[in-house]
Amino acid sequence: MKDLSVKQQRILDYIREFIDDHDYPPSIRQIQQACEISSTSVVDYNLRILERQGHIKRDREVSRAIEVLQGGRRAQRVVPVPIIGSIAAGEPIPVPSADTWSADMSDSIEVAPEIVGDRENVFALRVKGTSMIDALVNDGDIVILEQATAARDGDMVVAWLKNEQEATLKKIFREGDRVRLQPANETMQPIYTDAGNVEVQGRVIASIRRQIA
Amino acid sequence: MKDLSVKQQRILDYIREFIDDHDYPPSIRQIQQACEISSTSVVDYNLRILERQGHIKRDREVSRAIEVLQGGRRAQRVVPVPIIGSIAAGEPIPVPSADTWSADMSDSIEVAPEIVGDRENVFALRVKGTSMIDALVNDGDIVILEQATAARDGDMVVAWLKNEQEATLKKIFREGDRVRLQPANETMQPIYTDAGNVEVQGRVIASIRRQIA
DNA sequence: AAGTTTAGAGACCATACGTTCGGTTGTCAA
DNA sequence: TTGACAACCGAACGTATGGTCTCTAAACTT
Numbered sequence: 001m002k003d004l005s006v007k008q009q010r011i012l013d014y015i016r017e018f019i020d021d022h023d024y025p026p027s028i029r030q031i032q033q034a035c036e037i038s039s040t041s042v043v044d045y046n047l048r049i050l051e052r053q054g055h056i057k058r059d060r061e062v063s064r065a066i067e068v069l070q071g072g073r074r075a076q077r078v079v080p081v082p083i084i085g086s087i088a089a090g091e092p093i094p095v096p097s098a099d100t101w102s103a104d105m106s107d108s109i110e111v112a113p114e115i116v117g118d119r120e121n122v123f124a125l126r127v128k129g130t131s132m133i134d135a136l137v138n139d140g141d142i143v144i145l146e147q148a149t150a151a152r153d154g155d156m157v158v159a160w161l162k163n164e165q166e167a168t169l170k171k172i173f174r175e176g177d178r179v180r181l182q183p184a185n186e187t188m189q190p191i192y193t194d195a196g197n198v199e200v201q202g203r204v205i206a207s208i209r210r211q212i213a
Numbered sequence: 214m215k216d217l218s219v220k221q222q223r224i225l226d227y228i229r230e231f232i233d234d235h236d237y238p239p240s241i242r243q244i245q246q247a248c249e250i251s252s253t254s255v256v257d258y259n260l261r262i263l264e265r266q267g268h269i270k271r272d273r274e275v276s277r278a279i280e281v282l283q284g285g286r287r288a289q290r291v292v293p294v295p296i297i298g299s300i301a302a303g304e305p306i307p308v309p310s311a312d313t314w315s316a317d318m319s320d321s322i323e324v325a326p327e328i329v330g331d332r333e334n335v336f337a338l339r340v341k342g343t344s345m346i347d348a349l350v351n352d353g354d355i356v357i358l359e360q361a362t363a364a365r366d367g368d369m370v371v372a373w374l375k376n377e378q379e380a381t382l383k384k385i386f387r388e389g390d391r392v393r394l395q396p397a398n399e400t401m402q403p404i405y406t407d408a409g410n411v412e413v414q415g416r417v418i419a420s421i422r423r424q425i426a
Numbered sequence: 427a428a429g430t431t432t433a434g435a436g437a438c439c440a441t442a443c444g445t446t447c448g449g450t451t452g453t454c455a456a
Numbered sequence: 457t458t459g460a461c462a463a464c465c466g467a468a469c470g471t472a473t474g475g476t477c478t479c480t481a482a483a484c485t486t
Contacts, residue, residue: 005463020290022272023280024238027443039465044445046463059235063276063443063472067236070293077233078291078325080283112291112323115423133398136349136422156424185346204424209349210328211369211417220433240473252435257475259433276442276473 004055008046010035012055015068025066078110081144083124089131089166093158093201109142115206121147122205125158134183135169141209143169145202156184156204162197169204217266221259223248225268229281238279291323294357296337302344302379306371306414322355328419334360335418338371347396348382354422356382358415369397369417375410382417 004012014034018026026034028043037043047066050056059065085094109124116122127141135156137143143158151157153173159181160167170181170191179198181191217225227247231239239247241256250256260279263269272278298307322337329335340354348369350356356371364370366386372394373380383394383404392411394404 007463022278024277025236027276028445029443037464039467040444041446041466042464061444061472063240064237065235065444076291076323078289110289110325110327112325114323130399133349133400136346136351138349138397184351186343187346206424207422209420211419218433241475242473250434252437253474254436254476255434274442274474278474 004050004053005046007035007037008050011043011046012050012068015056015066019068025064027064076113079113079116080108080110081116081122081124083107083109083126083142086126086128087132087143087158087167087169088128089168091128091167092160092165093125093167109144109208111144111206111208115144119146119205123147123202132169134185134188136184137169137207138209141207143204144206144208146205148203149200151200151203158201158204160199160201161193162199163193164197167201172198172200217263217268218259220248220250221263224256224259225263225281228269228279232281238277240277289326292326292329293321293323294329294335294337296320296322296339296355299339299341300345300356300371300380300382301341302381304341304380305373305378306338306380322357322421324357324419324421328357332359332418336360336415345382347398347401349397350382350420351422354420356417357419357421359418361416362413364413364416371414371417373412373414374406375412376406377410380414385411385413 011031014031015026018030018034028040028047031037031047032040032043035043047056047058051058055069057067057069087093122144124142124144127137127139127143130139132138132141145158148157151172154171156169157172158167159170159172168181168191170183173180173182174195175192177195178192179195181193181198183190224244227244228239231243231247241253241260244250244260245253245256248256260269260271264271268282270280270282300306335357337355337357340350340352340356343352345351345354358371361370364385367384369382370385371380372383372385381394381404383396386393386395387408388405390408392406392408394406394411396403
């Protein structure tokens, strides 16, 4: 891919900036004015070059139809994941309902779409207290989960221990009629318990810790 | 805020879908066709209602100038953070250079803009091995950093220990001419070392663990 | 029953916008 | 000098597009 001329770089930067500001692409004439180009044809000329080199994609005959590509792929948007509650030892986690779903987005965390993927029923929990430290999750961290009642061996899940009345974050392994709950932290010891005592409430997709507010 | 009519909801959904597909908003006539509306004036009529209710924002006299708002705010795009290398005990972390900066985005992670904030010189490191487990960071995790040579007490930093020839992730506290490096995991013990032995290489902004690929 | 509001239909207009075309300028190699 | 070529200029063109105007028709108020 050849280097861009100063003018082409400026045009590209302007398009990026404009989309950032307006959420829709600029017209050719707006590019012309902003980049101090004397004619629309020059803009068109350079846009064609940018398109040939794969920096943008244009739809012909359509106004403002410029997409900025980065690395050949379109820039994606963040997806909001609802934080439906918190997880702590001794407290049940709230069950995601249709109500909390689309409606109350007041508390949510935005994540990159690649984390969520194609999964549906994704939600987040805020971790309260340090009781999940053996899962390498600290107070204040946020875990992203996919709603699930079953899990494959080795999956990290939110398990509700009925007898102990306690939610915990562990890797799950079925061993006969018993279940091994293995902390993510290898230096910690696993818990063995009865299969009937464990209720899977969700599979962990990712966890996020923000060190600085 | 009043409820939306079926037609209005359909229009809104279509706009969202269209932007997802094309990265630029649809024209009024495209909305008309897709939502099986008989006239442009009806689309206009409903768009005005949507705008009055705060679901979208329109710029007058400009084609395709529809922004979809969610929660009153514009949907933001992810920002790519370059993964410039990995961090492991006994290996120096690579110094971010202008080269690795804008140029080689081949390896990067996309994060929500709220994580990066206004900070510049943000980069990411992949964690190798379990040596950072006392910072609640496991093998394969990714830490997001801001380039910094100084740090305030209590900041989580990447510290390079000169004598030990080792990079580590700890909270830093200056205590006279000594430095206390405190693990994030409260059950672990701090390290005390000479101030001259410590070189701050970056402040940790966040860390991300992807449980499922 | 008569008026008012809400939702829609269809046509028309002005213009914002992408496209194209003929011409100019500067550079470089033959 | 000439020709080729890339970059640019200015204007004109056609149409895609948003806005508006008039007219219906149903759903309400009163």
